[in-house]
Structures are given as C-alpha cells and as structure tokens.
Amino acid sequence: MEWTAAIADLDAAGFPMLCALTPYGDAVFNQRQMPLLLAELDRLPAACGGEWVAQARELCQVVERGSHLYLWFLGD
Incomplete structure (x- = not known):
C-alpha cells in the first residue's frame, strides 16, 4: 500500500481501524x-x-473464514 496524506488524514472517529495504520x-x-x-x-x-483495498478485502475474508488467523500490516 502506498502511504498518502489522504490516509494519514482519515478521521479517527470514523475510521478507527484504518487509523491504526502507520507507515x-x-x-x-x-x-x-x-x-x-x-x-x-x-x-x-x-x-x-488503490489496488491495496481489494487485496485487503480478500485477506479480510481469508481471516474471517479461518480460525486463529490475523491480518498484519507491516510498516517500513
């Protein structure tokens, strides 16, 4: 995923999960x-x-269907 100012500027109240992401x-x-x-x-x-959104959705579905799975976003 490409880190942009738009992602950094998301409202934490409206996007608490995505606001956990940092570069x-x-x-x-x-x-x-x-x-x-x-x-x-x-x-x-x-x-x-961007393409990362579709990829993240796919990975979310994998985690939902499995057990003891986690979705990790790794910073730089």
Missing part, C-alpha cells in the same frame, strides 16, 4: 475486527483507494 509501525487485526475493517474499507474515500 512505520505494524498493525494487527483479529477475526472479530474483520467486519469493522471491511466496513471502513467499503466507505474509504476515493483518494485513499
């Missing part, structure tokens, strides 16, 4: 957080979009 830190989401993360991805502003 240098890691963020881990568990199975119970997947519906929240997917909902945020669905309403993400176009300026924040």
